[in-house]
Amino acid sequence: xxxxxxxxxxxxxxxxxxxxxxxxxxxxxxxxxxxxxxxxxxxxxxxxxxxxxxxxxxxxxxxxxxxxxxxxxxxxxxxxxxxxxxxxxxxxxxxxxxxxxxxxxxxxxxxxxxxxxxxxxxxxxxxxxxxxxxxxxxxxxxxxxxxxxxxxxxxxxxxxxxxxxxxxxxxxxxxxxxxxxxxxxxxxxxxxxxxxxxxxxxxxxxxxxxxxxxxxxxxxxxxxxxxxxxxxxxxxxxxxxxxxxxxxxxxxxxxxxxxxxxxxxxxxxxxxxxxxxxxxxxxxxxxxxxxxxxxxxxxxxxxxxxxxxxxxxxxxxxxxxxxxx
Amino acid sequence: xxxxxxxxxxxxxxxxxxxxxxxxxxxxxxxxxxxxxxxxxxxxxxxxxxxxxxxxxxxxxxxxxxxxxxxxxxxxxxxxxxxxxxxxxxxxxxxxxxxxxxxxxxxxxxxxxxxxxxxxxxxxxxxxxxxxxxxxxxxxxxxxxxxxxxxxxxxxxxxxxxxxxxxxxxxxxxxxxxxxxxxxxxxxxxxxxxxxxxxxxxxxxxxxxxxxxxxxxxxxxxxxxxxxxxxxxxxxxxxxxxxxxxxxxxxxxxxxx
Numbered sequence: 001x002x003x004x005x006x007x008x009x010x011x012x013x014x015x016x017x018x019x020x021x022x023x024x025x026x027x028x029x030x031x032x033x034x035x036x037x038x039x040x041x042x043x044x045x046x047x048x049x050x051x052x053x054x055x056x057x058x059x060x061x062x063x064x065x066x067x068x069x070x071x072x073x074x075x076x077x078x079x080x081x082x083x084x085x086x087x088x089x090x091x092x093x094x095x096x097x098x099x100x101x102x103x104x105x106x107x108x109x110x111x112x113x114x115x116x117x118x119x120x121x122x123x124x125x126x127x128x129x130x131x132x133x134x135x136x137x138x139x140x141x142x143x144x145x146x147x148x149x150x151x152x153x154x155x156x157x158x159x160x161x162x163x164x165x166x167x168x169x170x171x172x173x174x175x176x177x178x179x180x181x182x183x184x185x186x187x188x189x190x191x192x193x194x195x196x197x198x199x200x201x202x203x204x205x206x207x208x209x210x211x212x213x214x215x216x217x218x219x220x221x222x223x224x225x226x227x228x229x230x231x232x233x234x235x236x237x238x239x240x241x242x243x244x245x246x247x248x249x250x251x252x253x254x255x256x257x258x259x260x261x262x263x264x265x266x267x268x269x270x271x272x273x274x275x276x277x278x279x280x281x282x283x284x285x286x287x288x289x290x291x292x293x294x295x296x297x298x299x300x301x302x303x304x305x306x307x308x309x310x311x312x313x314x315x316x317x318x319x320x321x322x323x324x325x
Numbered sequence: 326x327x328x329x330x331x332x333x334x335x336x337x338x339x340x341x342x343x344x345x346x347x348x349x350x351x352x353x354x355x356x357x358x359x360x361x362x363x364x365x366x367x368x369x370x371x372x373x374x375x376x377x378x379x380x381x382x383x384x385x386x387x388x389x390x391x392x393x394x395x396x397x398x399x400x401x402x403x404x405x406x407x408x409x410x411x412x413x414x415x416x417x418x419x420x421x422x423x424x425x426x427x428x429x430x431x432x433x434x435x436x437x438x439x440x441x442x443x444x445x446x447x448x449x450x451x452x453x454x455x456x457x458x459x460x461x462x463x464x465x466x467x468x469x470x471x472x473x474x475x476x477x478x479x480x481x482x483x484x485x486x487x488x489x490x491x492x493x494x495x496x497x498x499x500x501x502x503x504x505x506x507x508x509x510x511x512x513x514x515x516x517x518x519x520x521x522x523x524x525x526x527x528x529x530x531x532x533x534x535x536x537x538x539x540x541x542x543x544x545x546x547x548x549x550x551x552x553x554x555x556x557x558x559x560x561x562x563x564x565x566x567x568x569x570x571x572x573x574x575x576x577x578x579x580x581x582x
Contacts, residue, residue, distance in 0.1 A: 073455075073465065098485050102467045105420070105452035109459040113542040114421045117450050135548065136447055139342055140351065143546045152542060186464035190492040192485065207581065213338070231582075240362075243506030256484055264581040285579040287571065292341060293559075294550060303574055304559045305567050315568035323572045323582055 002058060003029045003036040004089035006080060008097055009048055010071070017095035019163035021156050024122075025093050026056060026167050031124045034090060037061065039083060039176075041076060043069035049173045056169030061087065067180045073103040074185045079178035080107050086176070089151055091129065096155035108153045116144050116154040118274070137273040138296035158255075158278050200234070200250045202258045207233035207266070210253055210280070211241055214269020214290065214309055218246040223313050224268050230320040236260070238276045254279035269309045272297030289313065326380035326474070326497075329434055330371040330404070331427055331441035331453070332364040334388050334395040338446065348547045350416045360395045363442025367503035369510050370472060371440050372403045378474055381405050383434060387426055389413045393526070400521035401513035407524070408434075412531040419541050420448070424456035429534040431461060438479070439500040443468050454502035465500040466493050470507050 005025035007018035022038055029036030035058035040048045042064065049062035063083055067075050084092065084107075094100040096118045108115040120141075121132045131144045131154055146152045202208060209228040215221060221241075228235040235251060242252040253260055254276040265283035270276060272288070272295055280286070281300045288301035289309050298304045305312050336342070336356045343352045360368075371382045384399045384407040386392050396407045410426050412418075431439060439458070444451035458465035470490065471482035478496035484504050485491060513521075558574065560567040576582040 077459075098468060098483075101451055102455070102465075102483075105450075105455040106459045106465075109421060109424075109456045112421075112539070114419045115450075115452060116543055117452060130546070133449075134551070135449060136336070136342055136351075137449065138551070140344070140548050141551045142548045145544045145546045146542065147544050148540055148542050186495060187466060188494040190494065192489050192491045194488050195490070239506065245509070255486060257488070259487070264575070264579065285575070285581050287575070288557075292339070293561075294342070296551070298557050298559070299551060300555060301557045302555065302579065303571055304557050305571060306559060306561045307564060307567060311564035312568060315564040316571065319565075319568045319572040320582070323576050 002034050002087070002089050003032070003091045003093065004084070004087060005036065005038040005093045007038055007040050007052070008095055008099060009040055009042055009045065012044070012048065014048065015095060015097055016163070017097055017158050019166050020159070020161040021093050021095045022052075022055060023163055023165045024156055024161040027161070027165075028091060028093070028122070028129065032127070032129065037087065037089070039063055039080075041068055041079060046173075053171050053173050054168060055171070056167040057171040060171055060173045061176045062173055063176045063178060065178055065180050067182060067185060070189045071099055072185050072187050072189055073106055074187065075180060076103045077107040077110060078180055078184055081110055082178045083176055084111070084151060092151050092153045094153070094155040096157050100155050104153060104155055111151065113151065113153055116152070118157050119154050120157050120160045134274065137271060138277070139271075139294055157274065159281070200248075202234055202236050202251065202253065202260050205234035205260070205262050207231050207264045208236050208253070208260055208262045208283075209233045209266045209268060210236040210238065210270060211247075211268050212238040212270030212276075213240045214271075215241070218244070220310075221246055223310065226317050227266070227268070227313050227320070230317045230324070231266070233266070238270045238273075267297050267301070268313060270297055271295045272300065326374060326378045326438060327383070327434070327436045328371040328374060328380060328438045328440060329383045329385050329431060329436040330364070330368045330399075331385045331439065331457070332368060332395065332399060333361040333386065333442075333445050334358045334392040335361045335445055335447040338362070344548055344550065348549060349545075350548060358391060358395065360398065361442055361445045361447075363444060363503060363505050365442075365510055366505050366507050367440040367442050368399055368402065368404065369508045370503050372511070373508060374438070374472060374474070380437070383408065383436070385427060385430055386410070387412055387423055387531070388415055396526060397521055398513060400524045400526070401518040402511055403517060405524065407526045409526055409528050410531050410534065411528055417545070419543055420450040420452040421456055422541060424453050424460060425536045426531050426534055427453070428457050428460035429536050430529060431457065435498075437497045439463065439498070441500075441502055443502040443504050454500055458500035461500070463498055463500045464495045465502070466495065467502040468504045469501045470504050472501065
């Protein structure tokens with residue numbers, strides 16, 4: 001019995017969340033008195049596996065096959081199901097990346113298990129692991145207990161564990177060659193690409209005023225633009241505003257947009273779903289204006305105003321102008 | 326092309342949520358409900374594909390009796406018919422249990438394409454579509470921003486992190502989970518609302534689907550409001566007063582003005 005961390009790489013480069021998952025696996029192992037191991041999947045992953053062998057782990061699995069060169073859900077799920085069959089881990093951990101969201105539920109289902117996705121923290125209660133995840137876009141938490149027989153599966157939210165807490169050590173690399181046939185892989189992945197260059201670089205801004213769904217209508221964006229102008233700030237938005245076409249996509253902050261860390265980030269009418277928070281929670285000072293006192297944005301805010309933005313923002317414009325003289 | 330769109334009814338986005346006394350779920354009595362937003366985009370994508378390539382759009386919804394309203398709205402937007410798997414106790418369902426019911430209903434329909442939103446705004450597991458694909462043995466792709474029909478199947482645009490995308494080709498039948506913003510949502514027309522009244526809604530009790538009840542590998546033990554990780558200075562009250570207080574803090578304490 002053990003903890004197994006399935007880490008993510010693309011083209012020989014680690015996804016930065018992989019080491020957060022590795023740190024979590026070591027912690028879970030220490031707390032539950034179980035050895036922690038790690039696996040990396042792809043083609044020619046020997047160098048990455050050797051790097052993992054310098055960490056405190058029971059074993060490192062280098063899962064390699066030509067058909068794993070490019071990611072496909074069919075290839076990854078089949079390879080990992082075979083690995084799990086051999087390694088027999090009790091708890092399997094993944095970073096909660098877009099790729100994991102694509103294949104891990106398939107893998108868990110193949111073993112008639114439920115993946116506990118997007119886990120934000122954990123505790124051990126009576127020797128049993130309790131996983132905490134979020135409901136309602138972060139407004140409510142739920143404690144999830146594991147039942148029945150191992151293995152259990154969980155994916156861990158970005159930033160919830162700290163990569164700098166990975167313990168160094170030494171372990172052995174074991175090569176695992178799954179049985180795969182090209183007929184099993186039904187989807188054909190093509191090149192990765194980015195859309196046209198971004199004209200707006202939000203990462204260069206000292207102050208960002210960001211607007212969310214609370215603004216209600218496209219015409220109302222002007223109210224927040226005035227606040228941005230008064231502060232000398234760039235205007236940004238959460239995803240729904242860009243989806244609706246009220247502001248261009250290049251002004252989007254969040255997991256699918258830009259990641260920013262300005263001196264001040266002012267979130268206006270943004271509830272603070274995790275997809276938004278990951279794009280701005282590194283900001284030095286965070287201000288939130290929202291009518292819902294339980295909005296998750298207040299959990300990361302230094303200063304908050306609970307109130308109607310249509311009254312608060314114009315008042316704020318006036319006060320900012322006064323203060324700046 | 327025969328398309329089935331799986332939709333879910335969830336509490337309206339601006340709902341003020343309260344935990345119920347047993348700490349098992351939220352208080353549902355005073356909530357209003359709406360279609361899960363990513364599912365609305367999945368429905369729109371289904372309708373647009375049908376308009377381009379002809380065929381049928383069937384809406385499939387697992388939910389309590391109140392979900393009938395959301396189903397009716399989907400029909401008013403242009404879906405041809407609907408299947409409602411009635412189940413009152415959906416709050417206690419994990420995504421595998423939900424997906425098993427959806428898959429059982431889908432099996433009989435034999436669609437060319439199954440669409441659903443990439444995640445629900447309530448439970449937020451973000452897995453139901455992928456699980457349904459696995460249960461039905463279909464290829465899938467997630468977080469889709471574009472769907473094109475090709476000679477042998479479909480070509481889709483997957484969203485990845487940090488502004489990256491990837492095209493993926495696959496044969497039909499297949500399942501896609503749709504990202505919000507893939508298209509522009511339509512409103513139901515008066516004509517659509519009128520027509521919806523005569524469209525077929527097939528009601529199925531979840532027990533009729535013949536899905537064996539198995540024990541889940543997880544249990545939602547307790548729900549609660551998250552604690553704050555940061556000391557937030559909160560201001561409430563008259564707009565002018567709170568604005569003045571905040572600006573003073575920003576100028577003299579945070580020193581960002």
